[in-house]
Amino acid sequence: MSDSLDVVGIGNAIVDVLSRTEDAFVAQHDLVKGSMTLIDLPRAEAIYGALGQSVEVSGGSAANTVAGVADLGGRCGFIGRVRNDQLGGIFRHDVRANGTIFDTPPAEAGPPTGRCMVMVTPDSQRTMATYLGAAVDFGPADLDLALIQSAKVLYLEGYLWDAEPAKRAFLEAAEGAHAAGRKVALTLSDSFCVERHRAGFLDLVERHVDLLFANEAEIAALYQVSDFDAALQQVRGHCEVAALTRSEKGSVVLSGEEVHIVDAITVGPLVDTTGAGDLYAAGFLFGYTEGYSLYDCGRLGSLCAAEVIAHLGPRPQRSLKELARAHM
C-alpha cells in the first residue's frame, strides 16, 4: 500500500471561542483552571453570555495537530463530525485550507457544530469548557478506513475516548492502521480525562499505541504516580516512542534505550497556551514522518508550540514551514 498521506487525525471537530477573562470568571463558572470541562448547551449558553468580546478559531486537538503538520508541508487527512451549519463550514474550510482531506459528511440533523469556550487568564493559561454538539455522536460509521490506511501515522486525541461509539471507532481505526502496517499515535489530552478513563487508556497505550504524547500531569495520572521521573520509567516499556512535554521545561523523548532532553524554544512573548501540546505533536509527527532523528522531532515540536503560544488561538498564524527553515 502506498504512503499517500503522512498523518490522518481523528478528533472532535469543534470551533474555539477564545476570550480573555480574570481567574474569578473561571471559578464562578465551576471550571477547573488549566483543564477541559465538558458542558451541555444551557451551560454553554450561560458561559458564552457572560464572556466578553471573543475570537473564533477552528480548534479540536487532533485537528489543530493535523493543521500544523499540513502547514509544515505534510499531507494529511482528518476525520471528525460537524453539522451542516455556519460553524461547521468554518471548521471544514480551515481543516482543508492546507490541502488536508476532510470528507466526513456533516450531520444534517441533531446538535449544532461543537464549540469550546477558551478562557485565557492573565497568566496566559487557558481553561476550556466544551460543548461537543455534533461531535458527541461520533462513531465507527464516520471512519474512512481507506483514508486511515493510506497514512504513515494515525493520530488519535484522548478527548474522544469518552462515549462508547467513539471508543469503538478508536479501536477499529487503530486496528485498521496496524493491519496496514501503519503507526498509531495518541495524545492523552487532559489529566482529568485520563483519570476518568484510566483503565481504558492504559489498555489503549499498552496494546494499541506506538507513539504517545502526554504532558507531565497526564502521564502521572495514567500511572498514578506523583513525580515525572516515576512516570517516565513506567512509560518506557509500553510504547515505541513517548514524547512527554513539560511546558517551559521543554520535553523528554523516549524510545527503547534512547532518551532525549529537548529544551523549550521562544519565538515571542507568551500570549495564550491554547494549542501548545497540539502543535508540539504536529512538529514531532512531521519530523517523524520525514525520518528526522527523535531529538530533531522534539525540537521541531518545541518550535511549533512556541509559535502557537505567541498569539491567541490554537492554529499557526505564521508559516511553520518558514519558521522551521529559519530555526532548524
Add this chain to the structure above:
Amino acid sequence: MSDSLDVVGIGNAIVDVLSRTEDAFVAQHDLVKGSMTLIDLPRAEAIYGALGQSVEVSGGSAANTVAGVADLGGRCGFIGRVRNDQLGGIFRHDVRANGTIFDTPPAEAGPPTGRCMVMVTPDSQRTMATYLGAAVDFGPADLDLALIQSAKVLYLEGYLWDAEPAKRAFLEAAEGAHAAGRKVALTLSDSFCVERHRAGFLDLVERHVDLLFANEAEIAALYQVSDFDAALQQVRGHCEVAALTRSEKGSVVLSGEEVHIVDAITVGPLVDTTGAGDLYAAGFLFGYTEGYSLYDCGRLGSLCAAEVIAHLGPRPQRSLKELARAHM
C-alpha cells in the same frame, strides 16, 4: 432629554474572516490592496475557498468603534442588521459584550449575516472583500430613534452610504440626533467609497456632520485634491471638528482656529492594520464625550489604534481602559 448613552453607532453588522495572504492573492482576486471591495455571494465563496486558515472576529467599522468606546468605559448603543444565524449570534454577543445596547431585530429570512474577508499581506496592510449579506437591506425601519436621541454622539460609517434605503436612514438618524441637540460624527471609511458617492458625502459633511473622521486618501478624495495640506485647508470651514489620520505619521485635529498635531503611539509590533481607523475614532469619541481636550482626544485615539494593530483583528484584545490608565 438625559444623556443616558455616550455613543450610538450605525453601520454594517458583519463578521470579519481574517487570513494572511501574499500580495499575489489580492491581485489574483481583482481586489485593490488596502481598500474595500463589495462582492456578491459566489465571489465571496470563491475567495473564501481559496483563503488559508482563518480567524473570525466580529467586525464592521462602526461596530468596532462602539466596541472600543465601550471597552474604555463608555455607554453605547449599536444599530445594524444581521440574520438569525450562527454568525449573527456571534456578532450580537460581541457587540453586547461590554454592555452595549444592540436590539436591532435580526432578519428572519433573506441573505445570511454579512462577512468581510480580510487579507493581511506580509507588510501587515489589510485588503477587504465584503459580502454584505443581511446588512444590504438596512433601512429607515431598522432605526431606533429613541436610542439615537439618548446618546451624546451619533456615529455613522461611510461604508453604509451606498444603497438608497441606507442613505435615507442615515439622514433620518442625523436629523433625529440634531433635533435632540446631539452631535453627529461620520467616518469616510474608504477613498473608493468617497469617489463613488462624492457629491452625497460632500452634502452630508457640509450639512449634517459635526465631527468628521478621515484618513489622508479619503479627505483628498472628498475635496479632489492631491495633497494633505490642501484637503486640510478645505475641511476647516465645513465641520466643527475634523480628525484626520495619517498612519505612522499620527493625526491632525482641527476645530475652528485650533489645530493639533498628534503623534502616533506604538505599544507593540505592527501585525495587522485592520481596525486602526475604527479604534482611533473610538479613543477620540470616548475622550470627546468625557470632555477631554481635542489634543487628548487625539492621543487616546492614537493609543487605541496602537493596540489594535499589534494583533490580528479589529477588536481590542487588551483592556483599553487599563492601557489608557497606563499611557494617558
